[in-house]
Amino acid sequence: MIRRLRNKFIRIATLSVAAVMLMLTLILNVANVISTDSDLRQTLDMIYENEGTIPQTRTLGAPPNPQTGESAPAPRPDKDGPFNQETPFSTRFFVLRYQDDGTLDNADLNRIAAVNSDTVDEYLAVALTHGEGYGIYKTYRYVVHSTRENRKIAIFLDSYQQLRTIRNVLLWSLAADAACILLVFLLVVVFSRRAIDPVVQSAQRQKQFITDAGHELKTPITVISTSLRVLEMEVGKQKWIDKAQAQTEKLTALVNSLVTLSRMDEEESPLKMSPFPISEAVTQTAESFRDFAAERGLGLHVSAAPALTYCGDEYAVRQLVSILMDNAVKYAAAQSDIAVTLEKARHGVRLAVSNACEPITEKDLTRMFDRFYRVDPSRNAATGGFGIGLSIARSIAEGHKGSITADYKDGRICISALLK
Structure with a gap:
């Protein structure tokens, strides 16, 4: 239990940190993409508003002061968005002017090196297909506008560096996430013992109490039982x-x-753990309950895949079958049958015991394996159960690296144990 508790604590802590970091990475990268795309759109709009060019003044197209002959003041990043004095020299783009029927009127390729007169038809076809509005083609962000009747302009802006930056930010942020998650995992593993130490100590004290109490109770119970037999012989x-x-x-x-x-x-x-013939063990243990089932008017059908060998604790597996069979015989509906199956699973073997019974709620199914939990206390009192057998069955299944589940369908309950 302590190992399972520690592993669960490590998983929860690591997954929580991983979820937060991945969410933060997603938010930052989405914000980066939105910001970059906004800058590209502003640049395209500015080129369109200036008829296919980029002005070299702060006011983006305003001429120098006619009285002083001085240019407008230098741009301020907080006011001019992505533009500064270097924007006209660092921005690579080309402009296509064409008619609605696809006739190219003019191709301004002076500010781009990757496109020439031989490849311009490819981009013209993209603009014609897309129509008005913004779009993305290869490493270009583009926009198409109508200039006058039957005339359009398409501006293609080179976005290679921006796309490369987005990709690098994503890769580096994911790498940082992986490194941080690994570091958190290692730290949690190192300090997990200290974190769960109070729970561990409490569990150990509880187990020690149960063990000590069990040993202390055995002596007086044995004395009482012996005394009762002696008294019966006398009276x-x-x-x-x-x-x-x-x-x-x-x-x-x-x-x-x-x-x-x-x-x-x-x-x-x-x-x-050691290899043993589990088909034989399950069949023998289940068949030992046939007379018990017959006394209650129940049929028993055992179907075990032949010659299966399993590496586990044979005594514990037999105890598991006994618990499930005892539970099925005690609570099966009258004049019904009990089905026991054993089959090879993808990893290990699967043991299932099913029987007809009264309706069971989903809450009862989820709590059925809790200690001292009783689906129907009155029926348990009548059958002499403590509500602890299925808890032992779960411990046996988990001790074999497996699991145990209960499912209710069409008036039958099936308890299935996977042993890996």
């Missing part, structure tokens, strides 16, 4: 002695179950 059979003896046997079973659960929760598993 003969009496219903009061029989009832006391039955309760003593129930106490013995409860103490043994609690000690078993405590041992299963230890960090070092008490299970002894």
Whole structure:
């Protein structure tokens, strides 16, 4: 249990940090893309508003002061967006002017090196297909506008550096995420023992208490049981002695179950793993309940894949089958049948026991394997159950690196254990 708790703490802490960092990365990269695209659109709009050129003054097209002959003051980044005095010299673009029927009137290629008269038809076709508005083609951000009747202008802006920056920011941010998540994982692994130490100490004290109490109770229970047998020999059979003896046997079973659960929760598993013929073990154990089932008017059908071998604790697996069979026989609907199947799974084997029963809620299914939980307390009292058997079954399944689940469908409950 301690190992599972620690592993769960590590997973939750690491996944939480990973989710936050990935969300932050997503927000930053989306903001970067939106900001970059906004700058490119502003540049395209500015070129269009200046009839296919980029002015070299701060006011983007305003001539020098006619009285002083001085140019407008230098641009300020907080006022002029992505533009500055170097923008006319660093921006690469080309302009196509054409008619609606596709006739090219003019191609201004003076500010681009990657496009010439031989390849301009490709970009003209893109503009004609797209129509008015903004678009992206290869490494170009472009816009198409109508200038007058049957005339259009298409401006293609080279965005290679911007796209490269976006890609690099994404890659570096993902790399930083991976490095930080790995670092967090290592730190959580190192300090996880200290973080869960209070819980571990509490669990250890609880297990020690159960173990000590179990051993302490065994002696008086044995004395009581022996005394009752001696008393019965002296006074003969009496219903009061029989009832006391039955309760003593129930106490013995409860103490043994609690000690078993405590041992299963230890960090070092008490299970002894070795290969054994699981088909034979399951079949023999299930068949031993045939007479018990027949007394209650129940049929039993056992179907185990032949010659299956499994590496696990044979005694624990037999105990698992016994718990599931005992549970099925006690709570199966009258005049119904119990089906036991064993089959090879993708990883390991799958054992399933199903029987007809009264309707079970989803809440009961999820809590069925909790200790001392009873779906119907009155029925459990009548059958002598403690609500602890399925908890032991879960511990056995998890001890074999597997899991156990319960499913209710069409009036039948199926408890399935996967042993890996």
